[in-house]
Amino acid sequence: MVARGGVLPLGAQESIAEAGGQVLVIGGGAKAAARSVTGASALWWSDTGPGLRVGAVARVLADVLADVPLLLLPASPDGRDLAPRLAAELDRPLLAGAVSVRRDGAVVRAELSRVDGRLLLTVECAQPAVATLLPGVRTVSAVGHQPDPCEVTLPALPPQVWDVDVVEVVEPDPATMDLGEAGRVVGGGAGLVPAGAGGDQARALFDLLAGVSAALGASAGATRVATDAGWIGYDRQIGTTGVTVGPELYVAFGISGASQHVGGLGSPRHVVSVNVDPSCPMTAMADLGLVTDARDLLVELARRFGVTVAEEVRP
Structure with missing residues:
Protein backbone atom coordinates (compact mmCIF):
# COMPACT_ATOMS: atom_id res chain seq x y z
CA MET A 1 0.00 0.00 0.00
CA VAL A 152 13.23 -3.74 1.83
CA THR A 153 15.61 -2.24 -0.69
CA LEU A 154 13.80 -1.95 -4.00
CA PRO A 155 15.67 -1.54 -7.29
CA ALA A 156 16.17 2.07 -8.36
CA LEU A 157 13.10 3.49 -10.08
CA PRO A 158 13.78 3.47 -13.81
CA PRO A 159 13.55 6.79 -15.68
CA GLN A 160 10.60 6.51 -18.02
CA VAL A 161 9.57 9.16 -20.51
CA TRP A 162 5.95 8.04 -20.17
CA ASP A 163 5.89 8.39 -16.40
CA VAL A 164 5.00 11.43 -14.32
CA ASP A 165 7.74 13.84 -13.31
CA VAL A 166 7.28 14.87 -9.68
CA VAL A 167 8.20 18.55 -9.57
CA GLU A 168 6.67 19.42 -6.21
CA VAL A 169 4.37 17.79 -3.67
CA VAL A 170 1.67 20.24 -2.59
CA GLU A 171 -0.54 19.62 0.41
CA PRO A 172 -4.17 19.09 -0.69
CA ASP A 173 -6.73 21.83 -0.25
CA PRO A 174 -9.31 20.56 2.28
CA ALA A 175 -12.07 22.32 0.33
CA THR A 176 -11.44 20.30 -2.84
CA MET A 177 -9.54 17.18 -1.79
CA ASP A 178 -10.96 13.69 -1.98
CA LEU A 179 -13.36 13.55 0.98
CA GLY A 180 -12.35 9.98 1.76
CA GLU A 181 -8.75 11.10 2.35
CA ALA A 182 -9.55 14.03 4.66
CA GLY A 183 -8.09 13.93 8.16
CA ARG A 184 -10.82 16.25 9.48
CA VAL A 185 -14.40 16.34 8.27
CA VAL A 186 -17.25 18.70 9.22
CA GLY A 187 -20.64 17.28 8.19
CA GLY A 188 -24.01 18.95 7.85
CA GLY A 189 -27.46 17.41 7.91
CA ALA A 190 -31.10 18.43 7.73
CA GLY A 191 -30.94 19.71 11.32
CA LEU A 192 -28.65 22.50 10.19
CA VAL A 193 -31.46 24.08 8.15
CA PRO A 194 -34.36 25.77 10.00
CA ALA A 195 -37.85 24.45 9.33
CA GLY A 196 -39.48 26.28 6.45
CA ALA A 197 -36.19 27.67 5.09
CA GLY A 198 -35.97 28.13 1.35
CA GLY A 199 -33.44 26.53 -0.94
CA ASP A 200 -31.29 29.66 -1.21
CA GLN A 201 -31.01 29.93 2.57
CA ALA A 202 -30.17 26.24 2.89
CA ARG A 203 -27.47 26.44 0.21
CA ALA A 204 -26.04 29.54 1.90
CA LEU A 205 -25.82 27.61 5.17
CA PHE A 206 -23.88 24.80 3.51
CA ASP A 207 -21.60 27.34 1.84
CA LEU A 208 -20.97 28.69 5.34
CA LEU A 209 -20.32 25.14 6.55
CA ALA A 210 -17.65 24.83 3.85
CA GLY A 211 -16.10 28.13 4.94
CA VAL A 212 -15.94 27.12 8.60
CA SER A 213 -14.57 23.72 7.59
CA ALA A 214 -11.74 25.39 5.67
CA ALA A 215 -10.95 27.57 8.69
CA LEU A 216 -10.62 24.36 10.74
CA GLY A 217 -8.43 22.72 8.11
CA ALA A 218 -11.25 20.29 7.42
CA SER A 219 -13.32 19.12 4.46
CA ALA A 220 -17.08 19.65 4.32
CA GLY A 221 -19.40 16.66 4.06
CA ALA A 222 -23.13 16.09 4.24
CA THR A 223 -25.93 13.57 4.59
CA ARG A 224 -27.94 12.24 1.68
CA VAL A 225 -30.88 14.49 2.59
CA ALA A 226 -28.68 17.52 1.99
CA THR A 227 -27.25 16.32 -1.32
CA ASP A 228 -30.63 15.15 -2.64
CA ALA A 229 -32.05 18.59 -1.84
CA GLY A 230 -29.26 20.25 -3.85
CA TRP A 231 -27.80 22.11 -0.86
CA ILE A 232 -24.33 20.66 -1.53
CA GLY A 233 -22.75 18.48 -4.23
CA TYR A 234 -23.11 14.70 -4.34
CA ASP A 235 -19.32 14.32 -4.09
CA ARG A 236 -19.67 15.53 -0.49
CA GLN A 237 -22.21 12.84 0.52
CA ILE A 238 -21.13 10.58 3.37
CA GLY A 239 -22.85 7.23 3.84
CA THR A 240 -23.49 3.79 2.45
CA THR A 241 -24.53 5.31 -0.90
CA GLY A 242 -21.84 8.00 -0.83
CA VAL A 243 -18.25 8.39 0.32
CA THR A 244 -16.73 6.39 3.17
CA VAL A 245 -14.54 8.50 5.44
CA GLY A 246 -12.21 7.68 8.30
CA PRO A 247 -11.00 10.99 9.74
CA GLU A 248 -9.20 11.79 12.95
CA LEU A 249 -12.00 14.25 13.75
CA TYR A 250 -15.63 14.30 12.61
CA VAL A 251 -17.91 17.19 13.60
CA ALA A 252 -21.60 16.64 12.84
CA PHE A 253 -23.87 19.69 12.60
CA GLY A 254 -27.55 18.80 12.76
CA ILE A 255 -27.03 15.13 11.90
CA SER A 256 -29.22 12.66 13.74
CA GLY A 257 -27.03 9.64 12.98
CA ALA A 258 -29.19 7.45 10.72
CA SER A 259 -27.62 4.07 9.93
CA GLN A 260 -27.21 4.96 6.24
CA HIS A 261 -24.99 7.89 7.20
CA VAL A 262 -23.11 6.24 10.06
CA GLY A 263 -22.34 3.32 7.75
CA GLY A 264 -20.01 5.61 5.80
CA LEU A 265 -18.15 7.01 8.81
CA GLY A 266 -15.64 4.21 9.20
CA SER A 267 -13.90 4.59 12.57
CA PRO A 268 -13.20 8.28 13.26
CA ARG A 269 -10.94 8.77 16.26
CA HIS A 270 -12.97 11.66 17.67
CA VAL A 271 -16.60 12.61 17.05
CA VAL A 272 -18.34 15.86 18.03
CA SER A 273 -22.12 16.11 17.66
CA VAL A 274 -24.04 19.40 17.53
CA ASN A 275 -27.75 18.73 17.84
CA VAL A 276 -30.79 19.92 19.79
CA ASP A 277 -31.70 16.29 20.51
CA PRO A 278 -29.51 14.88 23.30
CA SER A 279 -30.85 11.38 22.62
CA CYS A 280 -30.10 11.15 18.89
CA PRO A 281 -27.76 8.32 17.78
CA MET A 282 -25.02 10.73 16.66
CA THR A 283 -24.84 12.37 20.09
CA ALA A 284 -24.84 8.94 21.74
CA MET A 285 -21.77 7.85 19.72
CA ALA A 286 -19.93 11.17 20.13
CA ASP A 287 -16.97 11.88 22.37
CA LEU A 288 -18.45 15.36 22.86
CA GLY A 289 -22.14 16.15 22.45
CA LEU A 290 -23.17 19.83 22.23
CA VAL A 291 -26.91 20.15 22.80
CA THR A 292 -27.59 23.41 20.99
CA ASP A 293 -28.91 24.76 17.71
CA ALA A 294 -26.54 23.74 14.91
CA ARG A 295 -27.11 26.86 12.81
CA ASP A 296 -26.51 29.23 15.73
CA LEU A 297 -23.25 27.54 16.65
CA LEU A 298 -22.09 27.45 13.02
CA VAL A 299 -22.73 31.19 12.64
CA GLU A 300 -20.89 31.93 15.88
CA LEU A 301 -17.91 29.85 14.77
CA ALA A 302 -17.89 31.68 11.44
CA ARG A 303 -17.78 35.03 13.21
CA ARG A 304 -14.90 33.95 15.42
CA PHE A 305 -12.92 32.58 12.47
CA GLY A 306 -13.58 35.68 10.37
CA VAL A 307 -15.71 33.81 7.80
CA THR A 308 -18.27 36.02 6.04
CA VAL A 309 -21.81 35.25 7.14
CA ALA A 310 -24.49 35.91 4.52
CA GLU A 311 -27.47 37.95 5.69
CA GLU A 312 -30.00 35.20 4.91
CA VAL A 313 -28.41 32.67 7.28
CA ARG A 314 -28.06 34.86 10.35
CA PRO A 315 -30.32 33.88 13.28
Whole structure:
Protein backbone atom coordinates (compact mmCIF):
# COMPACT_ATOMS: atom_id res chain seq x y z
CA MET A 1 0.00 0.00 0.00
CA VAL A 2 1.08 3.57 -0.67
CA ALA A 3 1.75 5.97 2.22
CA ARG A 4 1.78 9.75 1.91
CA GLY A 5 3.82 11.80 4.36
CA GLY A 6 4.08 8.86 6.74
CA VAL A 7 0.30 8.33 6.84
CA LEU A 8 -1.49 5.16 5.76
CA PRO A 9 -4.36 5.53 3.26
CA LEU A 10 -8.02 5.14 4.14
CA GLY A 11 -8.94 1.46 4.29
CA ALA A 12 -5.37 0.35 4.99
CA GLN A 13 -6.17 -1.71 8.09
CA GLU A 14 -9.10 -3.42 6.38
CA SER A 15 -6.91 -4.39 3.43
CA ILE A 16 -4.27 -5.73 5.83
CA ALA A 17 -6.86 -7.90 7.54
CA GLU A 18 -8.26 -9.11 4.20
CA ALA A 19 -4.74 -9.97 3.02
CA GLY A 20 -4.06 -12.11 6.07
CA GLY A 21 -1.65 -9.63 7.65
CA GLN A 22 1.19 -9.60 5.10
CA VAL A 23 1.99 -5.97 4.31
CA LEU A 24 4.39 -4.00 2.14
CA VAL A 25 4.26 -0.23 2.70
CA ILE A 26 5.83 2.04 0.06
CA GLY A 27 5.69 5.78 -0.62
CA GLY A 28 6.81 8.86 1.27
CA GLY A 29 7.46 8.29 4.98
CA ALA A 30 6.93 4.55 4.55
CA LYS A 31 8.83 3.68 7.74
CA ALA A 32 6.65 5.90 9.94
CA ALA A 33 3.52 4.61 8.22
CA ALA A 34 4.62 1.01 8.73
CA ARG A 35 5.04 1.64 12.46
CA SER A 36 1.36 2.65 12.64
CA VAL A 37 0.20 -0.64 11.11
CA THR A 38 -1.75 -3.02 13.33
CA GLY A 39 -2.78 -6.57 12.64
CA ALA A 40 0.26 -7.51 10.54
CA SER A 41 1.81 -10.97 10.58
CA ALA A 42 4.70 -9.86 8.34
CA LEU A 43 5.58 -6.23 7.66
CA TRP A 44 7.98 -4.66 5.16
CA TRP A 45 8.54 -1.07 4.06
CA SER A 46 10.46 0.83 1.39
CA ASP A 47 10.55 4.60 1.07
CA THR A 48 10.09 5.57 -2.58
CA GLY A 49 10.16 9.30 -1.85
CA PRO A 50 7.55 12.06 -1.96
CA GLY A 51 5.01 11.96 -4.74
CA LEU A 52 4.22 8.76 -6.61
CA ARG A 53 5.93 7.91 -9.89
CA VAL A 54 3.29 5.28 -10.35
CA GLY A 55 4.53 3.87 -13.66
CA ALA A 56 8.07 3.35 -12.42
CA VAL A 57 6.89 1.97 -9.07
CA ALA A 58 4.60 -0.51 -10.83
CA ARG A 59 7.48 -1.69 -13.02
CA VAL A 60 9.75 -2.28 -10.01
CA LEU A 61 7.06 -3.90 -7.86
CA ALA A 62 6.04 -6.23 -10.69
CA ASP A 63 9.48 -7.83 -10.56
CA VAL A 64 9.58 -7.97 -6.75
CA LEU A 65 6.02 -9.30 -6.28
CA ALA A 66 5.79 -11.59 -9.31
CA ASP A 67 5.46 -14.74 -7.17
CA VAL A 68 2.73 -13.35 -4.87
CA PRO A 69 -0.57 -14.88 -6.06
CA LEU A 70 -2.86 -12.10 -4.81
CA LEU A 71 -1.95 -8.42 -4.55
CA LEU A 72 -4.51 -6.44 -2.57
CA LEU A 73 -4.50 -2.64 -2.30
CA PRO A 74 -6.94 -0.28 -0.54
CA ALA A 75 -9.20 1.53 -3.01
CA SER A 76 -7.62 4.87 -2.06
CA PRO A 77 -6.66 7.34 -4.82
CA ASP A 78 -3.09 5.98 -4.93
CA GLY A 79 -4.33 2.40 -4.70
CA ARG A 80 -6.74 2.92 -7.59
CA ASP A 81 -3.89 4.43 -9.60
CA LEU A 82 -1.28 1.77 -8.85
CA ALA A 83 -3.44 -1.39 -9.02
CA PRO A 84 -4.30 -1.30 -12.76
CA ARG A 85 -0.68 -0.56 -13.65
CA LEU A 86 0.48 -3.50 -11.56
CA ALA A 87 -2.13 -5.71 -13.22
CA ALA A 88 -0.92 -4.62 -16.66
CA GLU A 89 2.76 -5.13 -15.79
CA LEU A 90 2.04 -8.62 -14.42
CA ASP A 91 -0.56 -9.49 -17.09
CA ARG A 92 -3.13 -10.29 -14.40
CA PRO A 93 -6.86 -9.62 -14.10
CA LEU A 94 -7.84 -6.59 -12.01
CA LEU A 95 -10.66 -7.05 -9.47
CA ALA A 96 -11.51 -3.41 -8.79
CA GLY A 97 -13.90 -2.19 -6.09
CA ALA A 98 -14.10 -5.43 -4.11
CA VAL A 99 -15.95 -5.83 -0.82
CA SER A 100 -14.29 -9.21 -0.18
CA VAL A 101 -11.42 -11.13 -1.76
CA ARG A 102 -10.43 -14.72 -0.95
CA ARG A 103 -7.98 -17.28 -2.24
CA ASP A 104 -9.12 -20.90 -2.45
CA GLY A 105 -6.18 -22.89 -3.70
CA ALA A 106 -5.32 -21.55 -7.15
CA VAL A 107 -8.67 -19.76 -7.46
CA VAL A 108 -9.26 -16.15 -6.44
CA ARG A 109 -12.85 -15.30 -5.56
CA ALA A 110 -14.17 -11.78 -5.05
CA GLU A 111 -17.38 -9.85 -4.61
CA LEU A 112 -17.28 -6.59 -6.54
CA SER A 113 -19.47 -3.58 -5.74
CA ARG A 114 -21.20 -2.06 -8.74
CA VAL A 115 -23.95 0.53 -9.42
CA ASP A 116 -23.10 2.61 -6.32
CA GLY A 117 -23.17 -0.43 -4.09
CA ARG A 118 -26.62 -1.60 -5.18
CA LEU A 119 -25.23 -4.65 -6.98
CA LEU A 120 -22.71 -7.24 -5.82
CA LEU A 121 -21.02 -9.17 -8.61
CA THR A 122 -19.38 -12.47 -7.64
CA VAL A 123 -16.38 -13.36 -9.80
CA GLU A 124 -13.57 -15.88 -9.71
CA CYS A 125 -10.37 -16.39 -11.68
CA ALA A 126 -8.13 -19.42 -11.76
CA GLN A 127 -4.91 -17.40 -11.81
CA PRO A 128 -3.05 -14.76 -9.78
CA ALA A 129 -4.84 -11.42 -9.57
CA VAL A 130 -4.63 -7.80 -8.40
CA ALA A 131 -7.55 -6.37 -6.40
CA THR A 132 -8.61 -3.16 -4.68
CA LEU A 133 -10.71 -3.32 -1.50
CA LEU A 134 -13.30 -0.65 -0.78
CA PRO A 135 -12.99 1.00 2.64
CA GLY A 136 -15.68 0.44 5.26
CA VAL A 137 -16.62 -3.07 4.13
CA ARG A 138 -15.24 -5.12 7.01
CA THR A 139 -14.40 -4.83 10.68
CA VAL A 140 -10.85 -4.99 12.00
CA SER A 141 -10.19 -6.74 15.30
CA ALA A 142 -7.72 -5.44 17.86
CA VAL A 143 -4.47 -7.41 17.96
CA GLY A 144 -1.69 -7.96 20.45
CA HIS A 145 1.77 -8.80 19.08
CA GLN A 146 3.03 -6.62 16.26
CA PRO A 147 6.17 -7.50 14.23
CA ASP A 148 8.88 -4.90 13.76
CA PRO A 149 8.85 -3.34 10.28
CA CYS A 150 11.60 -4.71 8.04
CA GLU A 151 13.14 -2.46 5.41
CA VAL A 152 13.23 -3.74 1.83
CA THR A 153 15.61 -2.24 -0.69
CA LEU A 154 13.80 -1.95 -4.00
CA PRO A 155 15.67 -1.54 -7.29
CA ALA A 156 16.17 2.07 -8.36
CA LEU A 157 13.10 3.49 -10.08
CA PRO A 158 13.78 3.47 -13.81
CA PRO A 159 13.55 6.79 -15.68
CA GLN A 160 10.60 6.51 -18.02
CA VAL A 161 9.57 9.16 -20.51
CA TRP A 162 5.95 8.04 -20.17
CA ASP A 163 5.89 8.39 -16.40
CA VAL A 164 5.00 11.43 -14.32
CA ASP A 165 7.74 13.84 -13.31
CA VAL A 166 7.28 14.87 -9.68
CA VAL A 167 8.20 18.55 -9.57
CA GLU A 168 6.67 19.42 -6.21
CA VAL A 169 4.37 17.79 -3.67
CA VAL A 170 1.67 20.24 -2.59
CA GLU A 171 -0.54 19.62 0.41
CA PRO A 172 -4.17 19.09 -0.69
CA ASP A 173 -6.73 21.83 -0.25
CA PRO A 174 -9.31 20.56 2.28
CA ALA A 175 -12.07 22.32 0.33
CA THR A 176 -11.44 20.30 -2.84
CA MET A 177 -9.54 17.18 -1.79
CA ASP A 178 -10.96 13.69 -1.98
CA LEU A 179 -13.36 13.55 0.98
CA GLY A 180 -12.35 9.98 1.76
CA GLU A 181 -8.75 11.10 2.35
CA ALA A 182 -9.55 14.03 4.66
CA GLY A 183 -8.09 13.93 8.16
CA ARG A 184 -10.82 16.25 9.48
CA VAL A 185 -14.40 16.34 8.27
CA VAL A 186 -17.25 18.70 9.22
CA GLY A 187 -20.64 17.28 8.19
CA GLY A 188 -24.01 18.95 7.85
CA GLY A 189 -27.46 17.41 7.91
CA ALA A 190 -31.10 18.43 7.73
CA GLY A 191 -30.94 19.71 11.32
CA LEU A 192 -28.65 22.50 10.19
CA VAL A 193 -31.46 24.08 8.15
CA PRO A 194 -34.36 25.77 10.00
CA ALA A 195 -37.85 24.45 9.33
CA GLY A 196 -39.48 26.28 6.45
CA ALA A 197 -36.19 27.67 5.09
CA GLY A 198 -35.97 28.13 1.35
CA GLY A 199 -33.44 26.53 -0.94
CA ASP A 200 -31.29 29.66 -1.21
CA GLN A 201 -31.01 29.93 2.57
CA ALA A 202 -30.17 26.24 2.89
CA ARG A 203 -27.47 26.44 0.21
CA ALA A 204 -26.04 29.54 1.90
CA LEU A 205 -25.82 27.61 5.17
CA PHE A 206 -23.88 24.80 3.51
CA ASP A 207 -21.60 27.34 1.84
CA LEU A 208 -20.97 28.69 5.34
CA LEU A 209 -20.32 25.14 6.55
CA ALA A 210 -17.65 24.83 3.85
CA GLY A 211 -16.10 28.13 4.94
CA VAL A 212 -15.94 27.12 8.60
CA SER A 213 -14.57 23.72 7.59
CA ALA A 214 -11.74 25.39 5.67
CA ALA A 215 -10.95 27.57 8.69
CA LEU A 216 -10.62 24.36 10.74
CA GLY A 217 -8.43 22.72 8.11
CA ALA A 218 -11.25 20.29 7.42
CA SER A 219 -13.32 19.12 4.46
CA ALA A 220 -17.08 19.65 4.32
CA GLY A 221 -19.40 16.66 4.06
CA ALA A 222 -23.13 16.09 4.24
CA THR A 223 -25.93 13.57 4.59
CA ARG A 224 -27.94 12.24 1.68
CA VAL A 225 -30.88 14.49 2.59
CA ALA A 226 -28.68 17.52 1.99
CA THR A 227 -27.25 16.32 -1.32
CA ASP A 228 -30.63 15.15 -2.64
CA ALA A 229 -32.05 18.59 -1.84
CA GLY A 230 -29.26 20.25 -3.85
CA TRP A 231 -27.80 22.11 -0.86
CA ILE A 232 -24.33 20.66 -1.53
CA GLY A 233 -22.75 18.48 -4.23
CA TYR A 234 -23.11 14.70 -4.34
CA ASP A 235 -19.32 14.32 -4.09
CA ARG A 236 -19.67 15.53 -0.49
CA GLN A 237 -22.21 12.84 0.52
CA ILE A 238 -21.13 10.58 3.37
CA GLY A 239 -22.85 7.23 3.84
CA THR A 240 -23.49 3.79 2.45
CA THR A 241 -24.53 5.31 -0.90
CA GLY A 242 -21.84 8.00 -0.83
CA VAL A 243 -18.25 8.39 0.32
CA THR A 244 -16.73 6.39 3.17
CA VAL A 245 -14.54 8.50 5.44
CA GLY A 246 -12.21 7.68 8.30
CA PRO A 247 -11.00 10.99 9.74
CA GLU A 248 -9.20 11.79 12.95
CA LEU A 249 -12.00 14.25 13.75
CA TYR A 250 -15.63 14.30 12.61
CA VAL A 251 -17.91 17.19 13.60
CA ALA A 252 -21.60 16.64 12.84
CA PHE A 253 -23.87 19.69 12.60
CA GLY A 254 -27.55 18.80 12.76
CA ILE A 255 -27.03 15.13 11.90
CA SER A 256 -29.22 12.66 13.74
CA GLY A 257 -27.03 9.64 12.98
CA ALA A 258 -29.19 7.45 10.72
CA SER A 259 -27.62 4.07 9.93
CA GLN A 260 -27.21 4.96 6.24
CA HIS A 261 -24.99 7.89 7.20
CA VAL A 262 -23.11 6.24 10.06
CA GLY A 263 -22.34 3.32 7.75
CA GLY A 264 -20.01 5.61 5.80
CA LEU A 265 -18.15 7.01 8.81
CA GLY A 266 -15.64 4.21 9.20
CA SER A 267 -13.90 4.59 12.57
CA PRO A 268 -13.20 8.28 13.26
CA ARG A 269 -10.94 8.77 16.26
CA HIS A 270 -12.97 11.66 17.67
CA VAL A 271 -16.60 12.61 17.05
CA VAL A 272 -18.34 15.86 18.03
CA SER A 273 -22.12 16.11 17.66
CA VAL A 274 -24.04 19.40 17.53
CA ASN A 275 -27.75 18.73 17.84
CA VAL A 276 -30.79 19.92 19.79
CA ASP A 277 -31.70 16.29 20.51
CA PRO A 278 -29.51 14.88 23.30
CA SER A 279 -30.85 11.38 22.62
CA CYS A 280 -30.10 11.15 18.89
CA PRO A 281 -27.76 8.32 17.78
CA MET A 282 -25.02 10.73 16.66
CA THR A 283 -24.84 12.37 20.09
CA ALA A 284 -24.84 8.94 21.74
CA MET A 285 -21.77 7.85 19.72
CA ALA A 286 -19.93 11.17 20.13
CA ASP A 287 -16.97 11.88 22.37
CA LEU A 288 -18.45 15.36 22.86
CA GLY A 289 -22.14 16.15 22.45
CA LEU A 290 -23.17 19.83 22.23
CA VAL A 291 -26.91 20.15 22.80
CA THR A 292 -27.59 23.41 20.99
CA ASP A 293 -28.91 24.76 17.71
CA ALA A 294 -26.54 23.74 14.91
CA ARG A 295 -27.11 26.86 12.81
CA ASP A 296 -26.51 29.23 15.73
CA LEU A 297 -23.25 27.54 16.65
CA LEU A 298 -22.09 27.45 13.02
CA VAL A 299 -22.73 31.19 12.64
CA GLU A 300 -20.89 31.93 15.88
CA LEU A 301 -17.91 29.85 14.77
CA ALA A 302 -17.89 31.68 11.44
CA ARG A 303 -17.78 35.03 13.21
CA ARG A 304 -14.90 33.95 15.42
CA PHE A 305 -12.92 32.58 12.47
CA GLY A 306 -13.58 35.68 10.37
CA VAL A 307 -15.71 33.81 7.80
CA THR A 308 -18.27 36.02 6.04
CA VAL A 309 -21.81 35.25 7.14
CA ALA A 310 -24.49 35.91 4.52
CA GLU A 311 -27.47 37.95 5.69
CA GLU A 312 -30.00 35.20 4.91
CA VAL A 313 -28.41 32.67 7.28
CA ARG A 314 -28.06 34.86 10.35
CA PRO A 315 -30.32 33.88 13.28
